[in-house]
Amino acid sequence: MECSDGYRDVIWITKKHAPGTSPRQLARRAYARIPIKTPKVLTAPPRGKDGLVGLPHWFYLAKGEWAAKSKRLRAGRVWAEATATPQRMTVNPGEGRTITCDGPGTRYDPARPAAQQRSTCSYRYARPSDSNRVTVSVTWGGTWRGSGGSGGTLPPITRSVTFPVRIVETQALVTKG
Template identity: 45%
Template sequence: MELSRRANAQLPVPVPIVKTAPPRGKRMLVRMPAWFWLDESQWDARSARAQVGSVWAEATASAFELVIDPGDGSAPFTCDAPGTPYAEGADEGDACTHTFKRSGTYTVRVTANWGADWEGSDGNGGTLPTMGRSTSFPIRVVEARSELIANP
């Protein structure tokens, strides 16, 4: 069991690098969906092995959800996948999106949760505690105003 904990501690589980549409640093619009996603490679399983002599334990972690707290007072929401990269004209479908209802600057917090299992050289194994890796970043949301002009 001690080796399984050591293997778990060595797992290279990354802090998520979140992409958004509109891109971070650009303004987002009120009442327009903001898209959130990770590159597929950030969702790949990770493994680590701890060994003493011929005895070993190997831990394998797999991401299973993204939890996004948009920071605007609405409830956090969960996506079961890394999200869908934005493409012009794309349907929201399975995308991880949030629609901000008011203008302001919000701190978005994204947590990738990872489940892990271990197996040992003696044939034993089991489930390890869920690991969460989080990142936060600001998003500025603005209102777009339009003006109707009579056709001359």
């Protein structure tokens, strides 16, 4: 190593009494470095389009959003790998209730007839509103494993996104003939 002042020596200074890094400490650092972003939520009807009172409003995550993510760190002979796994999605549709979905929701397929569509994460609005604020949260559970057969759990991480949903009411007129 050559410095601007002409020095060429590298001197290693060791901390004789510094404690070593444990696998658990490395796991916590690795967990903090896993890139868990706010969820990309899709809806049916699509965002920006009106939903209808009494019909299911679908919520689901974009493709690839529901997948475990890991990060591994090493400090000398000590290593740890932390993994964040999505566990549940909760939806607060803006009417005072919260629904919990065990997965990413079912993608709506406009190519299939309505009778063949089934949602695993939907909500039926009871009344029209221009101002529903929907909050969708994804909770990730953490685990880790490390050198020496160590391992354990890490605290959950939750990421949320909030967006507006407009719900309208339509009237139908049924006639004979």
